Amino acid sequence: MSQPVSHHPETSKLMSFAAGSLPEPLAAAYAAHASMCAACRGELRDMELMGAALLCSAVPTSGDAAGSIPARPLSADRAAAPARHDASDRLPAPIARHYGLSFDSVRWKRLGPGIWHHRLTLSPGVQGDLRLLKIAAGRQMPLHGHGGMEVTLVLDGAYRDATGEYRRGDIQDLDDATEHSPVADPGAGCICLIASERPARFKGIISRLVQPWTGM
Amino acid sequence: MFQAVTAHRPPFRAPAPYLKGMMPDLLSRIASERSEEAFRRLFETFVPRIRSYMRSRGADAAAAEDLAQETLLMVWRKAALYSAEKGTPASWIFTIARNLRIDRLRKEVPWQELGEDQEEIASDDAAPDELVSLRQRQERVRSVLAALPPDQREAVTLAFIEGLSHSEIAARLSLPLGTVKSRMRLAYGKVRAALEDLQ
Numbered sequence: 001m002s003q004p005v006s007h008h009p010e011t012s013k014l015m016s017f018a019a020g021s022l023p024e025p026l027a028a029a030y031a032a033h034a035s036m037c038a039a040c041r042g043e044l045r046d047m048e049l050m051g052a053a054l055l056c057s058a059v060p061t062s063g064d065a066a067g068s069i070p071a072r073p074l075s076a077d078r079a080a081a082p083a084r085h086d087a088s089d090r091l092p093a094p095i096a097r098h099y100g101l102s103f104d105s106v107r108w109k110r111l112g113p114g115i116w117h118h119r120l121t122l123s124p125g126v127q128g129d130l131r132l133l134k135i136a137a138g139r140q141m142p143l144h145g146h147g148g149m150e151v152t153l154v155l156d157g158a159y160r161d162a163t164g165e166y167r168r169g170d171i172q173d174l175d176d177a178t179e180h181s182p183v184a185d186p187g188a189g190c191i192c193l194i195a196s197e198r199p200a201r202f203k204g205i206i207s208r209l210v211q212p213w214t215g216m
Numbered sequence: 217m218f219q220a221v222t223a224h225r226p227p228f229r230a231p232a233p234y235l236k237g238m239m240p241d242l243l244s245r246i247a248s249e250r251s252e253e254a255f256r257r258l259f260e261t262f263v264p265r266i267r268s269y270m271r272s273r274g275a276d277a278a279a280a281e282d283l284a285q286e287t288l289l290m291v292w293r294k295a296a297l298y299s300a301e302k303g304t305p306a307s308w309i310f311t312i313a314r315n316l317r318i319d320r321l322r323k324e325v326p327w328q329e330l331g332e333d334q335e336e337i338a339s340d341d342a343a344p345d346e347l348v349s350l351r352q353r354q355e356r357v358r359s360v361l362a363a364l365p366p367d368q369r370e371a372v373t374l375a376f377i378e379g380l381s382h383s384e385i386a387a388r389l390s391l392p393l394g395t396v397k398s399r400m401r402l403a404y405g406k407v408r409a410a411l412e413d414l415q
């Protein structure tokens with residue numbers, strides 16, 4: 001769990017995450033990355049200091065008193081503890097807890113040759129896409145672009161594209177301008193979490209993957 | 217015109233004394249003694265600020281009031297779970313307000329955990345040097361932000377206080393997305409540099 005991560009989120013997006021203004025699917029992926037990366041957790045704490053300083057520096061409207069403390073009894077918190085997460089599970093804690101999943105309980109659905117996925121539901125009305133993707137060893141994805149902000153977080157195995165190699169805990173920020181054709185690790189394949197602020201376009205990508213076999 | 221120029225740049229007021237130094241004590245007195253007097257001081261400091269924080273993301277007056285009070289009630293209930301590794305008391309309170317705003321106003325999942333489910337309960341007292349270093353950190357961040365160029369301060373305020381995404385900030389200010397990102401990064405770069413020797 002503790003091997004160093006070499007690809008981190010882009011700084012201004014990590015700030016958005018700390019500010020609470022990152023779109024939900026990306027926030028899920030960043031939370032998952034932060035659960036695997038002590039360096040980013042440290043950065044988030046510093047970014048939250050910025051939030052606190054900005055919050056405290058806001059001058060409340062004059063005459064805007066706090067009002068009285070509500071009469072509700074000031075009782076101690078007796079809320080039930082959330083589900084425990086097995087620290088050795090390869091599914092990051094925030095995802096495992098929120099969806100009640102473990103790495104081995106994911107029900108993969110075949111998306112195309114050597115590619116499986118598991119969709120993760122977003123809050124009602126939220127745009128975008130969040131899913132787990134499993135790619136067979138050595139499988140190369142067709143060259144594809146990305147719409148809006150998109151990130152890939154490796155959970156198991158690795159993949160490689162023109163920009164480098166991405167291993168467990170590594171995150172790749174992709175955007176409109178990025179095109180890549182990643183190849184899953186020839187030995188271990190790759191399992192990753194994909195988050196996109198726009199609806200995914202896997203169909204187009206997968207159909208291009210199938211084309212060589214269907215002779216189109 | 218003067219109004220328009222200063223609209224996104226509220227003046228920095230010297231923080232109340234308990235914001236500067238005594239906050240950790242207030243929180244630990246709430247945790248260990250359930251001190252209602254300590255809670256009242258946090259309440260009076262933060263409720264007006266969190267109320268306007270909630271309003272800036274579109275909450276009406278009644279909802280903003282409820283959310284501000286709820287934030288402080290969570291501070292009361294969870295004070296024993298605060299520890300120095302979660303940040304300063306002020307940044308911990310900020311994260312509670314932020315998560316509540318994501319949950320109630322955006323109706324989305326607040327993905328950043330506050331760590332209340334960690335197995336170990338924080339000890340009542342942080343080590344004295346920890347408290348000193350936290351106060352230093354918060355104070356340095358405050359002075360870096362106070363000295364930011366207006367364009368960078370505007371970008372971080374829109375992100376942290378108004379809760380706008382990069383593309384929303386770009387649209388609001390009629391700027392390219394890349395400019396918004398670089399202003400954010402520049403502001404954080406200064407914060408990091410100011411904290412470097414405290415790591």
